[in-house]
Amino acid sequence: MLFGLDIGTRTLVGILAEYDEETESIIIKHFAEVEHENRAMLDGQIHDVNKVAKGVFKIKKTLEEESSINLSEVAIAIAGRFLISSIGSYSLDISTHGYLDSETIKKMELEAVKASTEKLNYSQEMYCVGYSILYYSLDNQWIKHLEGQRGNQAKVKVLAAYLPKNVVEAMMSVLDKVGLKPIHVTLEPIAATSLVVPEDLRNLNVAMVDVGAGTSDISISNKGVITGYGMVPLAGDEITDIISQQLLVDFKTAEMIKKQLSQSDEITYNDILDSPQIVRKEEVIKIITPIIDNITDKIAKEILNLNGKPPVAVMVVGGGGKVPTFTEKLASKLGLPKERVSLKTTKNLENIIFESKRMEGSEYITPLGIVNVALKKQGSVFNTIKINGRNVNMLIIGKDMNVLQALLQSGYSLDKLVGLPSPAIAFELNEKLQIKKGNMGEKAKITVNGVSADIHSPIKPGDHIEIEEPKNGKPVNLKLKDVIQPIEFYLNGEPKTAYPTVIKNGEKVESLEEEIKDGDKIFTSPPKIEDVFKEYNEKIFFTINNLPYEVPVGTIIMKDEEILDKDYQIKNRDLLKTKAVKLPKIKEFLDIETEKMKVFLNGKEVHLNKEEIIASYDGKIVDIEEEVSNGANYSIKKVKKDVQLIDVFSHLSINTEEIQSYEIYLNDQKVESFLQKIEPGANVRLLINDQRNRS
Incomplete structure (x- = not known):
């Protein structure tokens, strides 16, 4: 079952139809018709997508209810507003093809359409909305049909019709809003011509004029083919407008008066002031005559432009052509007998079978033509391609088709x-x-x-x-080292780098290889001396009589001759240097006064300690000449001592190797022992005989 849809300027007509292969007949199952809300379309172009979509939805819903079929695909035709035509041809070597099939011929036709785009010279993109075959040839000889033929070379020449991209896309937008997918798109005059000027009549030079509400679409046939398409942006709405203006009625009432002209001699209506009025047919015809003259004049000129001369006959279809005097005036403008220009209705259409009520009138020619060309797959502008194995029909846009389209x-x-x-x-x-x-x-x-x-x-x-399926981006792998900048400094003149101390989410980071997660809070502080120089133990700590001491030892770090604490934070461009420091001795930290006594040695005054300093650590006596130990707790005290002769002689500088003999006198008394105790004020004499005295 095929759903055909004619979206006209004033009305929408939907048809459900089937094709009977045996009788080659189009069987009309159901049809529905609605008028647009207000003037949603002007001159064949969609101006209000939403309102047009609303009308299409009503048609779709009505037909679905009548047929119990869910409709998702539709065949449509587009009015020739801004129509441009172009001729293209394509030749194919078929010497190895065998008998030509319909698929190969279709590809040839579309290649010819594509070739026609090369002749377009417009800044805006154009859609191909239909084409007609001008001729086929086989081995340079004209032939009516190529299917089933074989030979060396086949050729096709087409007349393609184009409309601006925005015109076509407005139509596609309407269909998309109601969930319909176009499966066949053509031009309205192509659809109408398929019925009123079938192939057998195309040997005659005949013009077909589809006078709708907004446009008058034209096609010309001659010598078996369609030779041209045209359009005049004047039609039935111009007639309705002048009635509305002259009789002071709204557009809808004016449309009713226009339709009554072919049925009544007197027409009753209410004007915009709600006053009842009666107008005679002759009065209305007098009002519309100048407009009809203008429209038929423009149509006649376009026919002559396309054909180069008056055709032998003109077939008029569409609701706009039903107005009295229209066909007569068009015949006059073309210089044809009035019987050579006639209104074509659905009465004498061959091979159209209506299962339900019949569609009467010239206004139904185009909707019936849409289902006719769609069911017979004539003039379709769709290209069939495959996307991931699925068949896709696409319209030709511009000069080149590409993957994106x-x-x-x-x-x-x-x-x-x-x-x-x-x-x-x-x-x-x-x-x-x-x-x-x-x-x-x-x-x-x-x-x-x-x-x-x-x-x-x-x-x-x-x-x-x-x-193929695209690949999603890989998860972000961000490490601390990627965002933490190192500190650059100099050590003994050589450039060095060190990373700051990093706290992440409240905890110190041990390695900059740790990953950063969303929401992490990271703080940095400049690196400390102790962080950078792990082997650096710049100070030792000890106590003397519970008094704490700390002294620099080992390798220390200095800046501007100042020893840096281990907590010093290194800054960019710091100039640092190292220095080695020995461990000090215990005595270097003792600042204790001891009691002295005065004695005389060889007549000179000498002061001797009456007290001595005792150092201990962990209960053991230690020599104050020892180096201090880290963490030691030293106890220092003074004790009284006996002063002996030997203490006096520590004040002498004597080379013992040169002494031969000596005598010691204490208070003028000779003594023999150096351990002799002495008292304050003692007078000590030392007499020495050495080698020098002997000589």
């Missing part, structure tokens, strides 16, 4: 072409928000017929497009 028209979501980026990581560094962007995803790999391609690669009918 195919994806867009197939409803492919472009966000599927690129993998999702991985989540970003947000963290704080020293109370400042930092954001590491996620890694970008990889593009989907695209091939056309097995060859690597991208979205801008050209395609042609029958091509196979394969799109």
Whole structure:
């Protein structure tokens, strides 16, 4: 079952039809008709997408209820507003093809359409909305049909019709809003011509004029083919407008008066002041005559422009052509007998069978023509390609078809072409928000017929497009070392680097290889001496009589000749140097006065200690000449001592190797022992005989 839809300027007509292959008949199952709300379309162009979509939805719903079929696909035709036509041809070597099939012929036709785009010279993109075959040839000989033929070379020449991209896309937007997918798109005059000027009549030079509400679409046939398409942006609405103005009625009432002209001699209506009025047919015709003259004059000129001369006959279809005097005036403008210009209705259409009520009137020619060409697959502007093995019909846009156009028209979501980026990581560094962007995803790999391609690669009918799944971005792997900058300083003139101390989420970090997670809070402080110089033990600690001492020892770090504490924080560009320091002795820290006594040695005054200093550590006596120990607790005290002769002689500088003999006198008395105790004021004499005295 095929759903055909005619979206006219004033009305919408939907038809459900089937094709009987045996009788070659179109069977009309159901049809529905509604008028647009207000003037949603002007001159065949959609001005209010939502209102037009609302009317289409009503048609769709009515037909679905009558047929119990869910409708998702539709055949449509577009009015020739801003119509441009172009001729293209294509030749194919068929010497190895065998008998030509319909698929090969279709590809040839679409290649010819594509060739016609090369002759377009417009800044805006154009959609091909239909084409007619001008001729086929086989081995340079004209032939009516190519299917089933074989030979060396086949050729096709087409007349393609184009409309601006925005005109067509407005129509596509309407269909999309009601969930309909177009499966056949053509031009309204092509659809109408398929019925009123079938192939057998095209040997005659006949013009077909579809006078709708907004446009008058024209096609010309001659010598078996359609030779031209045209359009005049004047039609039934111009007639309605003048009635509305002259009789002071709204557009809807004016439309009713216009339709009554072919049925009544007197017409009753209410004007905009709600006053009842009666007007005679002759009065209305007098009002509309100047407009009809203008419209038929423009149509006649366009026919002459397309055909170069008056045709032998003109077939008028569409509701706008039903107005009295219209066909007569058009005949007059073309210089034809009035019987050569006639209104074509559905009464005498061959091979159209109505199962329900009959569609009467010339206004139904175009909707019936839409289902006729769609069911017979005539003049379709769709290219069939495959995307991941699925058949996709697409319209020809502009001069070249590419992968992107195919994806867009197939409803492919472009966000599927690129993998999702991985989540970003947000963290704080020293109370400042930092954001590491996620890694970008990889593009989907695209091939056309097995060859690597991208979205801008050209395609042609029958091509196979394969799109792999894109790859999402890899998770962000951010480490502390990636965001923490080292401190640069100099040590003994050589450049060095050190990393700050890092606290992450309240805990000290041991390694900068740790990863940063979303929401982490990181604080840094400059590195300390003890952090950078692990072997540096710059001070030792000890006590003397519970008084603490600390002294620099070993290798120390200095800046500007000042010894740095281990907690000193190294700064950028610091100039540091090292220095070696020996361990001091215990006595160097003793500042204790001892009691003295005065004696005389060889007549000179000498002061001797009457007290001595005793140092102990852990209960053991230690020599104050020893080096201090880290962590030691020294106890120092003074004790009285006996002063002996030997203490006196410690004040003499004597070379004992040169002494031969000596005598010691204490208070003028000779003594023999150095251990002799002495008292304050003692007088000591030392007499020495040495080698020098002997000589």
